[in-house]
Amino acid sequence: MSQAAPAGLRNIARRQFLSGAAAAMALRPHPAKAAGPRLVSLSWAVSETLYAMGVAPVAAAETALYDSVVRQPETPASTVDIGLQGAPNLEYLAQLSPDIVIIQSWQDNLRPALERCADVETVDIYTGAGDAFAHARDAARKLGTIAAMPARADGLVLQCDARLEMLRRRLRPGANTACLLVQMIDETNLTVFTAGSLFDGALTRLGLQNAWPGPPSLLWGGAVVGLEQLAEHPDATLILIDSPGLSPDETLTGSPLWQALPPVRAGRSHRLASLWGFGGLPTALRFAEALTNAIA
Numbered sequence: 078m079s080q081a082a083p084a085g086l087r088n089i090a091r092r093q094f095l096s097g098a099a100a101a102m103a104l105r106p107h108p109a110k111a112a113g114p115r116l117v118s119l120s121w122a123v124s125e126t127l128y129a130m131g132v133a134p135v136a137a138a139e140t141a142l143y144d145s146v147v148r149q150p151e152t153p154a155s156t157v158d159i160g161l162q163g164a165p166n167l168e169y170l171a172q173l174s175p176d177i178v179i180i181q182s183w184q185d186n187l188r189p190a191l192e193r194c195a196d197v198e199t200v201d202i203y204t205g206a207g208d209a210f211a212h213a214r215d216a217a218r219k220l221g222t223i224a225a226m227p228a229r230a231d232g233l234v235l236q237c238d239a240r241l242e243m244l245r246r247r248l249r250p251g252a253n254t255a256c257l258l259v260q261m262i263d264e265t266n267l268t269v270f271t272a273g274s275l276f277d278g279a280l281t282r283l284g285l286q287n288a289w290p291g292p293p294s295l296l297w298g299g300a301v302v303g304l305e306q307l308a309e310h311p312d313a314t315l316i317l318i319d320s321p322g323l324s325p326d327e328t329l330t331g332s333p334l335w336q337a338l339p340p341v342r343a344g345r346s347h348r349l350a351s352l353w354g355f356g357g358l359p360t361a362l363r364f365a366e367a368l369t370n371a372i373a
Contacts, residue, residue: 113225114176117195119162119187121147122202123179126217126357128153130229135173138162146321147353147360163187170194177223183296198223202275202357203297210278213357237358244369245283255288256280256368257313257340260320260354264328265304268354274298276318276354279365288313297355304334311339314372315346318364321353347371 116134118124124137125147133153137143140158144151157173160166167190170178175195180187182201191197200219202212214234221230258270258280270276271293280287288310294300307315315338317330329335330348340346349367353360 116224117159117170117175117178119165119178119184120181121162122355122357123200123220125150125359126220127224129359130221130226130233132224132226135175138165147356150359167194179223203355205296207273208278209273209275209298210282210361213275213361217358233358237362240362241279241282241365244365247369247373248283254284255286255313256316257288257307257310258316258318260318261326261329262301264332267302267304268299269302270299270354274354275356275361276364279361283365283369307338313340315340316349316368317346318349319351321351
């Protein structure tokens with residue numbers, strides 16, 4: 078007959094189970110609540126954060142493309158498409174009579190026209206400065222206030238933090254901690270995710286390091302580099318993230334220059350399925366999950 082686990086171990090196991098169960102709910106939307114302001118989201122990062130909290134805005138920008146590129150959480154069935162993130166359909170917006178339209182500061186040029194239809198709130202994640210992951214946490218809480226659901230926002234933030242801690246513990250001791258995070262542009266050029274990017278924020282919270290030392294030149298925390306520049310970091314682990322909305326292209330990974338990179342020759346390269354690096358907390362957590370599964 079097997080012996081029962083000591084009480085202390087049972088308590089630890091129970092806490093781990095509860096923590097894991099709570100974390101697993103981070104990207105599972107709660108049933109949408111009918112009460113609350115009528116919201117319109119003009120930013121995908123805002124949209125996915127609202128959806129993860131179980132908030133269905135009356136309208137959001139580029140919903141079909143969002144569902145193709147970002148993919149999850151899916152756009153709620155009740156949310157209609159209001160047009161492009163940079164050029165929403167203002168006539169349709171006025172007909173919807175929303176209470177609040179939510180933008181990021183890179184969309185500030187839309188504010189005068191939007192304010193003729195509704196109040197406008199700016200919820201920033203990408204400003205070109207600071208830590209996009211920290212901004213994403215703050216944005217979730219601000220969105221919770223705007224949507225009159227602060228407990229939902231707090232729950233999302235805490236669940237994401239708990240899951241990141243669990244993933245950090247999964248990474249084997251002594252694993253190579255310096256990573257290059259890249260996405261293909263073409264067979265000779267890539268985007269490298271720098272300090273300040275959403276993926277960099279998740280990476281460092283897993284206890285890893287970003288091997289790329291240069292500053293960002295792109296709003297979301299990235300820089301365009303030539304493939305040959307990756308050879309300057311021979312000891313790094315190379316993480317290739319498939320480009321969103323594009324089929325995997327072997328012209329890069331099959332090229333002699335890619336195959337000659339020291340991390341590739343040493344077996345320290347990994348490929349992650351498509352991820353959109355301009356998102357919010359749900360995207361950050363999906364990246365952390367994929368990265369941990371690849372290198373743990």
